[in-house]
Amino acid sequence: MNDLKNVLEQALADGHGPDPALGAEPGGDLARGRRLLRRRRVLGLTGLAGGAAVVAAVAVPLSTGTGPGPAPAHQTATGIALVAYRGAQPAGYQVSQVPSGWVIQGGNAYALVLAPQGDNNTSINVFVGKLVVMLQSRDATGPGPGKPQPVAGRPGRFAVQDGTEILAYTDQKGAQVVIQAPTSLGWDAARLAKFAAGVQVLHNAQQGRG
Amino acid sequence: MPRSPRDEEFSVFVRARRVELLRSACLLTAGDTHRAEDLVQTALARLYVAWPRVRRSGTQAAYAWRIIVNAHLDEVRQPRWRRERYVPDPPDGAGPPPPGDLPGGLDGGQIRTALAALPPRMRAAIVLRHWLDLSVEETASLLNCSEGTVKSQTAKALARLRELLTADGAGLTTERSH
Numbered sequence: 001m002n003d004l005k006n007v008l009e010q011a012l013a014d015g016h017g018p019d020p021a022l023g024a025e026p027g028g029d030l031a032r033g034r035r036l037l038r039r040r041r042v043l044g045l046t047g048l049a050g051g052a053a054v055v056a057a058v059a060v061p062l063s064t065g066t067g068p069g070p071a072p073a074h075q076t077a078t079g080i081a082l083v084a085y086r087g088a089q090p091a092g093y094q095v096s097q098v099p100s101g102w103v104i105q106g107g108n109a110y111a112l113v114l115a116p117q118g119d120n121n122t123s124i125n126v127f128v129g130k131l132v133v134m135l136q137s138r139d140a141t142g143p144g145p146g147k148p149q150p151v152a153g154r155p156g157r158f159a160v161q162d163g164t165e166i167l168a169y170t171d172q173k174g175a176q177v178v179i180q181a182p183t184s185l186g187w188d189a190a191r192l193a194k195f196a197a198g199v200q201v202l203h204n205a206q207q208g209r210g
Numbered sequence: 211m212p213r214s215p216r217d218e219e220f221s222v223f224v225r226a227r228r229v230e231l232l233r234s235a236c237l238l239t240a241g242d243t244h245r246a247e248d249l250v251q252t253a254l255a256r257l258y259v260a261w262p263r264v265r266r267s268g269t270q271a272a273y274a275w276r277i278i279v280n281a282h283l284d285e286v287r288q289p290r291w292r293r294e295r296y297v298p299d300p301p302d303g304a305g306p307p308p309p310g311d312l313p314g315g316l317d318g319g320q321i322r323t324a325l326a327a328l329p330p331r332m333r334a335a336i337v338l339r340h341w342l343d344l345s346v347e348e349t350a351s352l353l354n355c356s357e358g359t360v361k362s363q364t365a366k367a368l369a370r371l372r373e374l375l376t377a378d379g380a381g382l383t384t385e386r387s388h
Contacts, residue, residue, distance in 0.1 A: 004336075004340045004368070004371075005340060005341065007316065007321055007371075007375070008237055008321070008336075008337070008340070008341050010316065010317070010318050010321055011236075011237060011240075011241060011318050011321040011322050011325060012233055012236055012237065012241075012318070013317075013318040014317075014318050014319075015243075016236060016241040016243060016318060016322060017232070017233045017236040017237075017241075017243070018229050018232050018233055018236075024224055024225055024228035024229050024232075025225075026220065026221040026224035026225055026228070028251075029220075029224050029228070029251065029254040029255065029258070030217060030220060030221060030224070030258070032251060032254070032255040032258075033220065033254065033255045033257070033258020033259065033261075034258070035255075036255045036256065036258065036259050037258060037259045040259060161262075
């Protein structure tokens with residue numbers, strides 16, 4: 001009688017699986033990991049937001065342009081003020097407020113992208129210096145980094161990683177939402193949570209990968 | 211290049227777990243070592259990127275496995291990766307059997323052919339449940355399906371393997387009953 005585990009072990013014989021007694025040198029994996037991290041930082045895809053929209057993002061030429069950074073129309077002690085938004089909303093997500101002087105640059109089922117008006121980089125697949133709303137990656141695990149920061153009374157966590165603020169929270173429908181914002185907005189966790197409270201995830205929004 | 215704490219911790223993980231990940235990925239790919247290596251490299255690169263938050267939650271191996279399984283299933287959904295085919299019977303052996311046959315006369319090639327004949331999700335269910343010893347709940351989470359689906363896929367996969375590997379279907383046993 002063949003125990004299934006023994007049968008599977010046999011499938012790895014005669015060169016079709018590594019010897020379990022062998023060690024593994026991490027050099028190659030370390031180099032590949034560093035390269036991927038650099039690429040994602042250039043694209044603004046680090047941290048919790050790393051996986052979402054990455055499929056689309058890697059298909060475009062890399063660009064580090066972050067736009068002209070126009071002077072905000074309304075600056076407060078906690079950064080650029082939020083103003084009501086009544087313009088067009090792309091598929092996937094809706095917002096009720098935007099940073100003063102910012103516009104919705106575009107979006108799809110994977111991400112909603114906001115940028116300063118007149119931003120030079122108009123690709124919605126480049127997130128550097130932009131405010132991005134997305135669902136948490138399908139591959140994400142655990143509660144995420146940072147300190148607790150509720151959004152409209154629902155649980156969330158706020159962290160700052162590599163010059164990017166990240167707010168991950170559960171919305172009123174139970175969706176796991178991630179918002180990343182550049183520190184150049186000057187927002188604290190509460191201001192970002194206030195923006196998040198005006199975000200609505202629509203039925204056609206989809207999770208990214210990675 | 212100077213090594214950061216992330217580099218050091220990641221290197222320790224790779225030294226400890228890479229071979230195990232690769233062996234399991236080889237089963238997932240039914241013995242295709244090149245595809246298995248691709249899957250593991252992809253998973254470890256993504257794990258490095260996500261390292262700070264994944265390490266805090268202590269789920270490094272689970273994270274790597276989730277990526278391996280998802281990448282594997284994504285690949286086999288695409289026609290260019292469809293190398294597996296159903297076969298009515300394992301191919302006849304050519305020449306003398308290699309050393310290390312199982313007592314029942316099975317060799318690695320027969321087993322890999324039988325594994326390749328399983329649909330990818332069934333094969334993944336077998337590997338997760340009976341090679342990695344994951345629970346039904348953990349397997350369902352990784353395969354993004356219900357626990358009932360895991361049970362039925364595993365049962366069908368075992369029945370199919372028995373058909374393929376034994377003449378009378380009685381030579382393959384598993385100690386797991388849940």
